[in-house]
Amino acid sequence: MNGPSWRVPLGRRDGRVSRSSEALANLPPPSANITQLKASFRSKGLSDRELAILSGGHTIGISHCSSISNRLYNFTGQGDTDPSLDPNYVVHLKRKCSPTDTTSIIEMDPGSARTFDTSYYTLVRKRRGLFEADAALLNDNATRNYVLRQGNSGGSNFFNDFAASMVKMGRIGVITGNRGEIRRICSAIN
Incomplete structure (x- = not known):
């Protein structure tokens, strides 16, 4: 996908059961407005700027x-x-x-949906974000400024910003104590 890479911290405990319903319950819907988006991200300890950064993941898919x-x-x-x-x-x-x-x-990003790049921000700036949640980024100063900066500059910092935000997001809801397990193979329980 030609996107950024980042070092994933090791030793995180994973649960032994996964439920798709739990994944969807923790994601804002595509119809979310800026107030809902900010509240959802803040409830996970993520900033408004990180909302704009991680929304850039819509550049693929x-x-x-x-x-x-x-x-x-x-x-x-x-x-x-x-x-x-x-x-x-x-x-x-x-x-x-x-x-x-x-x-x-x-x-989600016509023309480059298989390439991780900053064209998502250019589309949002042109009012061509696929979801209401994409368009909503223009309704807040912090998120709008990030969208405009990336859409105009070719995203000179986007890859670094995205990598750092992914590491931070990976620290949400860490399991501690005796719960879960540290997997020997990430895709399978021990």
Whole structure:
């Protein structure tokens, strides 16, 4: 993906059971506004700046059309489109996603969804962030400043910022004492 690398601290204890429902419960939804995003990140000890940095992870990957259907076809319940979206981007998205489409996928960072780069910030700056949560970054001084700086500068510090934020995020909810285990192979319980 050509992205940054970072040293992952060793010795962290992992649980012996994983539940996908728990993962989703700890992630803000794609429809989150800036107040919800900031509260979610702050509850985990992450700053507003780190919210903007880690949102840059949307530079890679895909989503299902169902995640943006309301944004395109029924934003306020009146059959309308989110006015924060670039109208030309709306046309592009509607060509890919019908109102009832639950299976099609769409790139979060069209054109470079398989490359870790700063184009995500350029898209958000142009009002082409796929999710409401992406657009919401422009509604706060700290997050907007980071988006604009990365979108204009080519992201000279983004890789370092992202790596440091990932290390910090890895320290959230560390298991201590006799709970969990330090795995010999990361992908399998001992």
